[in-house]
Amino acid sequence: MEYKTVLTTCGYCGCGCGLYLEVLDGQLVGAQPCKTDSVSQGGLCIKGWNVHEFVQNSERLTKPLIKKDGQFKEATWDEALDTVASRLKKIKEENGPDRIAFLTSAKCTNEENYLLQKLARAVVGTNNVDHCARL
Amino acid sequence: MKAMQARVRKLLEENKIDGFIGLKMEHGHPAPFMFSRENLGEMETLVVGDVRYPLNKALLKVSGQYPDLTFGVMVRGCDERGITELLKWNQLHRDRVIPVGVACSSELAQLCECYKPYPSDWVVGEKTEGIAKSKRLQKIEGMNQKERLSYWLNQFNKCIKCYGCRDVCPMCFCEVCSLEDRNFILTGKLPPENPTFHLSRAVHMVGRCIDCGLCEEACPSNIPVRTLYKKINEIVKEYFDYRTGESSEGKSPLNLLGEVTLELSDVNK
Numbered sequence: 073m074e075y076k077t078v079l080t081t082c083g084y085c086g087c088g089c090g091l092y093l094e095v096l097d098g099q100l101v102g103a104q105p106c107k108t109d110s111v112s113q114g115g116l117c118i119k120g121w122n123v124h125e126f127v128q129n130s131e132r133l134t135k136p137l138i139k140k141d142g143q144f145k146e147a148t149w150d151e152a153l154d155t156v157a158s159r160l161k162k163i164k165e166e167n168g169p170d171r172i173a174f175l176t177s178a179k180c181t182n183e184e185n186y187l188l189q190k191l192a193r194a195v196v197g198t199n200n201v202d203h204c205a206r207l
Numbered sequence: 208m209k210a211m212q213a214r215v216r217k218l219l220e221e222n223k224i225d226g227f228i229g230l231k232m233e234h235g236h237p238a239p240f241m242f243s244r245e246n247l248g249e250m251e252t253l254v255v256g257d258v259r260y261p262l263n264k265a266l267l268k269v270s271g272q273y274p275d276l277t278f279g280v281m282v283r284g285c286d287e288r289g290i291t292e293l294l295k296w297n298q299l300h301r302d303r304v305i306p307v308g309v310a311c312s313s314e315l316a317q318l319c320e321c322y323k324p325y326p327s328d329w330v331v332g333e334k335t336e337g338i339a340k341s342k343r344l345q346k347i348e349g350m351n352q353k354e355r356l357s358y359w360l361n362q363f364n365k366c367i368k369c370y371g372c373r374d375v376c377p378m379c380f381c382e383v384c385s386l387e388d389r390n391f392i393l394t395g396k397l398p399p400e401n402p403t404f405h406l407s408r409a410v411h412m413v414g415r416c417i418d419c420g421l422c423e424e425a426c427p428s429n430i431p432v433r434t435l436y437k438k439i440n441e442i443v444k445e446y447f448d449y450r451t452g453e454s455s456e457g458k459s460p461l462n463l464l465g466e467v468t469l470e471l472s473d474v475n476k
């Protein structure tokens with residue numbers, strides 16, 4: 073029997089609110105704002121309060137899906153990455169790099185976002201980079 | 208702090224309790240945690256300070272999973288009132304909870320304007336006098352009706368409907384919440400119905416609110432919801448002679464059946 077809380081940062085947007093995930097016997101049973109967090113000072117929005125729900129949700133995607141004949145089919149990561157890479161390559165060759173845009177995410181770290189813009193600029197050759205926090 | 212650690216250790220070692228819900232200092236933050244015989248070595252990280260979490264709510268989660276075990280929990284005056292009500296509402300078993308008390312600092316008591324900032328028994332802190340009448344409430348009551356209405360409507364307009372006030376509340380244990388009734392509170396609309404949303408919550412806190420103030424501390428919009436519930440508590444005291452959590456005797460007002468006649472004295476003031 074174990075009940076503990078794990079300090080973490082909300083993954084839903086770029087604000088970075090501090091929260092505790094409540095863990096009862098290895099299962100997430102709740103989220104709580106961290107009251108001593110200097111950023112969020114004990115408050116959360118509705119997404120933060122419910123952040124524990126998606127982790128163990130049975131509807132959560134755990135494998136990549138590729139659309140074939142109008143239907144999503146489960147695929148391996150290699151298949152998925154190969155499909156994305158070859159399609160992007162084709163678009164770039166046929167229509168130029170500015171026909172491709174990159175949308176980065178608040179769920180990633182600064183370093184991961186840096187890498188994505190690097191991929192966009194240095195590998196693909198476009199400045200079309202934006203971020204989900206602007207939506 | 209040492210006194211609390213020693214008491215909890217003793218309760219665990221003597222098998223009086225199977226777990227103790229308290230606060231553990233970790234990464235420089237006090238965090239809710241359950242101390243048990245399996246982690247006795249961590250007892251030195253148990254802390255008591257002015258930072259408060261809804262420990263009774265954690266207790267409900269754990270005891271709901273282990274109804275045959277007995278748990279200790281750190282309680283302040285407000286938390287003890289909470290335990291008293293949770294027992295009445297059959298959310299906890301009397302023989303299955305052992306509260307270990309903390310008397311609040313006078314700073315905290317002032318900040319909370321708490322009428323009884325200490326539990327019936329405590330191992331940490333010293334008893335400080337309670338505050339009989341809330342100044343925050345007096346200030347609002349000093350306004351005329353029109354000013355008061357616009358004050359509250361403006362406050363409620365700031366609501367981002369995070370449900371934090373409800374989610375943090377140690378006395379909100381209902382499986383189904385009126386504030387999520389789609390016919391009543393529309394989805395995708397901000398601010399939520401004003402003042403329906405807030406007044407519904409206020410009415411539902413009759414006989415529930417133990418004035419811990421965690422709701423107001425969790426509100427990202429700084430809405431003085433605690434003051435609103437302080438007024439509710441005052442009305443409950445005035446009309447039902449009931450002080451939520453004060454005694455294990457007496458029925459909670461929302462559980463009264465039969466005819467009750469109430470005369471509202473100052474509605475037009």
Ligand code: SF4
Pocket residue numbers: 372375376377378379412415416417418419420421422423433436
């Ligand atoms: S003060 Fe707020 S959080 Fe505490 S019992 Fe009352 S409504 Fe619930």
Ligand code: SF4
Pocket residue numbers: 365366367368369370371372373422425426427428429430432
């Ligand atoms: S915590 Fe504040 S903003 Fe959130 S729902 Fe309650 S009153 Fe509204």
